Structures are given as structure tokens and as C-alpha cells.
Ligand code: MTE
Ligand code: LUZ
């Protein structure tokens with residue numbers, strides 16, 4: 099039997115020995131909801147059957163971005179036939195304010211309103227028609243104040259959330275001043291809507307003893323349980339939160355599922371009736387948080403050979419009206435500003451700004467993409483300035499394996515394949531030849547301007563808050579040899595359930611069809627972390643393995659007696675019991691087998707416990723926020739992408755005809771699922787970097803609040819030539835079956851498409867005398883590119 103001992107960075111273990119009978123892991127088995135997704139039979143929150151007493155719930159939000167509430171007119175709505183209840187903050191009690199890190203976000207706005215659409219009045223009605231009428235009768239009277247909508251305004255008035263953070267090493271200022279060349283600038287990246295297909299949604303059922311069951315489309319069942327208990331003044335054991343699946347989340351449901359869940363829970367608890375809250379798409383887009391827009395003020399010092407000797411970046415993010423996860427997001431930004439590069443003298447600072455838009459939140463990459471984009475902008479600038487290929491600047495500065503391998507926060511990079519990945523990809527993508535071809539083509543082509551760039555990524559895996567790096571799993575084996583697994587991990591389409599299914603099947607040497615992942619519920623798995631930071635499989639998979647190993651140890655003990663009881667003089671030995679191909683046997687006489695099902699039935703009759711709860715905590719992670727030093731990450735997922743863009747010289751329109759991508763995701767548990775994550779993540783990142791644009795009115799109202807005004811990549815935007823490869827790597831001993839986290843990292847590779855646009859523009863500006871930089875911002879929308887083209891042609 100090989101024991102599952104959690105890995106530690108100092109002493110890696112896990113899968114030194116092959117798992118006996120392991121047959122599912124490493125194979126592309128179908129996503130456990132594949133059929134459900136395409137046939138529409140996979141239920142989401144709004145597919146839960148309606149209970150006869152169920153109430154429809156909706157809210158009326160603030161009409162303005164900032165102001166003092168002078169009065170609420172709710173009487174007419176309340177009087178309407180079919181309206182069951184109208185609630186305001188006065189009905190909530192003293193715990194109307196909540197938050198994941200800081201308790202600073204009102205559930206229902208009280209005296210002041212902080213953003214357009216902020217929930218103020220809650221209505222519960224018998225049907226949707228009455229609900230709509232009631233909504234139109236509510237008046238929220240506000241004495242408006244001037245909103246803060248620009249980062250500069252927040253910075254000038256020191257309207258900040260949390261303290262200024264800093265991570266660094268050496269003396270950046272002196273190093274930069276002493277370098278042969280200096281460049282500096284301001285770089286902006288825009289926000290991004292998560293655009294999950296299932297909007298925020300919750301249904302709450304009241305129960306006895308003040309209990310509530312809340313079905314929520316959430317990445318974090320424990321957060322829902324905790325917040326519902328706090329705000330409704332219940333005890334945690336009175337609240338159960340269940341999530342079967344989400345129709346996408348992308349970070350948008352890590353904390354922001356709380357408000358709709360509170361709405362349903364408040365109504366259910368006050369009225370004693372079931373209550374359902376389903377945001378429509380426009381409401382969801384208007385009132386929920388998104389990726390943080392960033393401003394980065396940077397200064398770099400470098401040598402003739404492209405070597406960067408010092409880098410200073412001051413990051414400012416738009417946190418919106420409340421803290422949410424913003425300080426944590428900024429922390430990840432500071433930990434990713436180095437990206438793939440060893441920077442000897444670095445000083446990165448971060449400050450979250452408070453503005454009057456909905457509180458911004460987690461979005462795939464969690465502050466990492468903003469850091470990587472600003473660093474890759476600097477790399478492109480250095481290359482433009484020196485008139486060398488940007489890949490050479492990248493290779494020059496890439497982290498080393500034997501030296502130049504410590505991050506500014508002091509973590510030693512182990513298993514670094516960045517240079518290898520970049521060089522391999524440069525070859526397989528014909529990077530050099532295509533650079534030449536593009537340069538030649540750009541000289542003569544009157545219509546199209548082309549660009550080509552590579553962007554590497556090194557994404558730290560682990561929550562930067564140490565306590566979140568834990569998970570528990572419940573494994574129930576039944577007497578027909580089938581298994582139900584429950585973890586705190588939630589399924590949002592990423593394939594977590596499918597991967598755990600494969601891992602558990604292999605632990606018992608049974609078919610994956612004999613394992614089913616059950617709905618996530620706080621009733622089965624308590625005190626869970628959000629399914630986030632790409633660590634879902636790392637954490638919950640390992641916890642499930644630990645549970646399986648416990649059951650297997652008991653079963654092996656029991657089976658040893660069964661096999662040795664036959665009259666052949668063998669000493670019973672659990673160490674010789676194998677679980678493989680659906681049967682169990684003693685390796686000393688492999689012809690005598692018993693089916694796994696038969697063994698479980700026998701075990702029950704002999705009163706052997708065939709269920710267990712497993713626990714896992716990530717070893718070795720430790721990061722000191724005060725000093726900005728330590729090991730925040732267990733390991734890094736790495737990769738690189740080469741993107742080619744084609745720009746219409748007259749409209750600025752950008753398309754991406756070819757992408758080559760190479761990622762190190764360790765030994766893939768399910769290559770099909772992982773390739774889906776990589777291609778989908780890349781396209782989502784490309785959307786952020788080149789197309790998606792949030793537009794707000796002067797009054798702080800989101801104008802791009804529907805699919806018709808907000809452009810996410812469509813199938814026609816996917817590169818016609820899209821080559822995606824996995825870098826063979828079996829050295830990650832830290833994770834289940836030598837796998838690596840895959841969820842977020844590929845999104846950051848979308849920056850390659852942006853860098854390619856930057857490169858294309860530089861092809862034009864390099865024709866001009868001097869160092870002309872139109873300073874392309876992100877996203878590189880047609881409009882932004884046209885601005886740059888115009889600026890370049892103006893000389
Ligand atoms: N893939 C799909 N299909 N839908 C999603 O919502 N979320 C992403 C990523 N991939 C997401 C997705 C984000 S933000 C994270 S953190 C990871 O999945 C979370 O799941 P994991 O930790 O199990 O990879
Ligand atoms: N959430 C969080 C995250 O709370 N901490 C993190 O480090 C993190 N990283 C990525 C995504 N979500």
C-alpha cells in the first residue's frame with residue numbers, strides 16, 4: 099500500500115510509486131455534466147422545482163452613484179395585491195453590513211448609497227407580474243453627491259481601501275538611475291465582466307428551529323452559510339448552503355453570490371415561505387463586481403543588452419464601493435509583477451482605490467493578469483527602445499534554474515521551465531521566421547498591419563491567505579461497490595467533479611462510472627474554502643485521496659484475512675492486497691480475486707466502516723504580509739503563448755489569425771478537460787486584452803450592461819489556427835498524481851495577443867525619428883488601436 103502523505107516543498111512525495119490499478123487518471127473521460135450541458139438536462143438554480151408557497155423576489159437599486167437617502171416611498175408597492183413583503187435595511191437588524199475580508203459592505207443600503215443599482219428595497223410577491231408592478235411603484239429619494247469615478251480622483255483625495263502594500267528587493271531607485279537606459283510611463287488595464295451564463299441566483303427554504311436551506315450559485319458554500327447566519331442573526335448550524343453546479347463563475351461567485359443569497363434568505367426567514375432570487379442578465383452586469391481596472395505608474399532601468407536592472411511599479415486598482423476581495427487581489431498583483439523575470443532590484447507598491455461603482459471582485463487570474471500585462475508592456479517598450487526582438491529581452495531576463503531564481507518576495511523557484519518553454523515554443527511556432535516575414539509584409543501591405551509576440555506566464559498556486567489552503571472530503575462506499583464523493587469544491591464547468599471522479603476511481607481500482615460526485619453542501623463538508631485560486635483539484639482531490647486511503651487501509655486489512663484464511667499457509671498481509679480492475683486480490687496469489695463490490699458487501703456484514711472523511715492542508719506555504727517575504731505558493735504553473743495579430747490599418751480592428759500555446763500543467767488528470775480550460779482561458783484573456791470594454795456614463799451608470807453592448811469573444815474571434823500543446827513534465831510531486839493547477843493561468847496568456855498589437859504598432863512608429871510611443875493601453879480595442887495609428891501617422 100502506498101501511503102498518501104501530503105507533499106512538502108522540502109520533502110516532496112505523493113506519487114513515487116504508480117497507483118495500483120490506476121486507469122482513469124490521465125485519460126480524457128467525458129465531463130460529468132457533458133450530456134447534461136448539451137441537452138439542457140443539467141439543472142441550475144432556477145431549474146429547481148417551484149414550491150407551491152414560493153415567493154418571487156427582486157430588488158430596487160439606487161438611482162444614483164452617490165448620495166444620501168432622504169426618503170423611501172414603499173407604501174404603494176406594499177399595498178398592491180399579491181405583494182407579500184417589502185423590506186429595507188430597517189428589517190435587517192444590526193448586522194446589515196458584511197464582507198469577506200473587511201466588514202464594510204451594506205446588504206441593503208441604509209443612509210447612503212454608493213453605486214448605481216445598489217440594492218435598497220427588497221420586494222417579495224406572489225408572481226412576476228405583480229413584482230414588476232411593485233418595483234415601478236418604489237421611490238428612492240436621494241440627495242446626490244459628486245461620485246468618485248476616476249482612479250486619479252480617488253488617488254488625489256486619498257480615497258483608499260486598506261493600507262498601501264509593498265513588495266520588493268534591493269534598491270530599485272538607485273539601480274534604475276544607475277542603469278544605461280531608463281524608461282517610464284503609465285499603463286492602464288480595463289475591467290472585465292465575468293459573463294457567466296447563469297446569473298447570480300439563490301433559492302431559500304425555511305425549516306424548523308429557525309433553519310434555512312439556501313441553494314446558491316456560489317463558489318463558496320461556507321461563505322454563504324456564514325454570511326446568511328451573521329446577517330440574519332442565526333447560528334451557523336441553522337444554515338445549510340447547497341450548490342449542485344454553477345453555469346460559470348470565473349471568480350464572480352467567489353463572494354458576490356452573497357447578496358442574492360441574503361435576499362432569498364431574508365424573505366424566507368421573515369415570511370416562512372420559500373423565496374427565489376434570479377438576477378436578469380442586465381441587472382447582473384450592472385450591479386455586480388468585475389475584474390479591477392488598474393493604473394500602473396512604472397519606471398525601468400536597463401542595459402544595452404536588454405538586461406533589466408531595476409523596476410518600480412506603483413499599482414492602483416479600482417476597488418469600487420467596498421473592499422470585497424480587493425486587497426487580496428492587489429496582493430496577488432504584487433506577487434506577479436515579476437512575471438517570468440528575475441529582477442534584482444524591484445519595488446512594487448499597491449493601493450486599492452475606493453470609487454462609486456459596484457465593489458470589484460475576483461476574476462480568473464485575480465490581479466495576476468493586470469500585473470503581467472503591465473510587465474509585458476514594459477518588456478515590449480524596452481525591446482522597441484533598443485530596437486531588438488522582444489523575445490530576446492524576455493529570454494535575457496527570464497528566471498534561471500541555478501541562479502537568478504529567487505523572486506522579489508524571497509521564494510526560491512523550483513521546477514522552473516520558463517526558458518525551456520519559451521525556446522521550445524519559439525521553435526514550434528516558427529517565431530523568428532515569422533517575425534521576419536511579418537516585418538517584410540508590413541513594409542508593403544497597404545491594408546493590414548501585422549504583429550507577433552510571445553508572452554510567458556508563471557502563476558503562483560495557493561491562496562495567498564494561508565488558512566484557505568485546506569479542504570475536506572467525504573467518501574461513502576456502498577455495498578454494491580459504488581462510491582459517492584462530496585467535497586467543499588464546487589463545479590462551475592471547470593471539470594473538478596470529473597477529475598475527482600477519476601482520482602477516486604483509481605484509488606479503489608474501479609471504473610470511473612462507479613463514482614459519482616454529489617452536490618456541494620455545508621451539511622457534508624464544513625468550513626470550506628472557495629473553489630478558487632485554481633486549487634480546486636489540488637485541495638479537494640487530495641482530501642478525497644486521504645479519505646479513500648483510510649477506507650482502503652481498512653478494506654485491505656479485512657481482505658487480507660479473507661485471502662489468507664484459505665488453507666495455503668500465507669500470513670495475512672494488508673500490504674499485499676491490491677485494488678485493480680474492479681477486483682481485489684493478494685499479490686502473492688493473483689489468480690484468486692474478489693470483486694470490489696463483493697468485498698464491500700462482506701465488509702459491511704463484518705462491520706467494517708467503508709466511509710471516511712479526509713482532510714488536506716497545503717504544506718509549506720507561508721507568507722509574511724508585514725515584511726512582504728516568504729513562500730506564498732506551493733509551486734507555479736507556467737506556460738507561454740505566441741500570438742499573431744492582423745490589424746485593419748483603416749479601422750484599427752484587430753483579429754488574431756494564429757496562436758501557439760505551450761503550457762506546463764504537470765501530468766494532466768484529464769487532458770480533454772485541461773485543454774478545454776487552456777483554450778477557454780486563453781480566449782477569455784484575449785477578450786480582456788483586445789476587445790472587452792466597460793463603458794460608464796458620467797453619472798457612474800454602466801452603459802455596456804448587456805451582450806449587445808459588451809463584446810466578449812465569439813466563435814468567429816477564435817484563431818483559425820490555434821495550436822495548443824502540453825509541456826511534458828512529471829516533476830510536480832506536490833500534487834495529486836503529479837498534476838498541476840490549470841484553471842486561471844492560461845487566461846494570462848491572452849496578454850500575448852495584446853503584446854502582438856503593441857508589436858504591430860511599433861513596426862510603424864519605429865519608422866519615425868526618435869522614440870515615438872503611442873502608449874497602447876489595454877484593452878487594445880479597435881478604437882484604442884485607431885487612436886494609436888492616428889497618433890503615429892501624425893508623427
Ligand atoms: N472554467 C469554467 N468552465 N467555468 C468557470 O467558471 N472558473 C475559473 C477556472 N475555470 C471557471 C473555469 C476560475 S476563476 C478558477 S479559480 C478555476 O476554474 C476554479 O476551479 P479549479 O480550482 O477547480 O480549477
Ligand atoms: N482568492 C483568494 C483567490 O481569496 N485568495 C487568492 O489568493 C486567490 N487567488 C486566485 C483566485 N482567488
Ligand code: MOS
Pocket residue numbers: 317348349350352460461462463464629630631632842
Ligand atoms: Mo477564480 S478568480 O480564483 O475564482
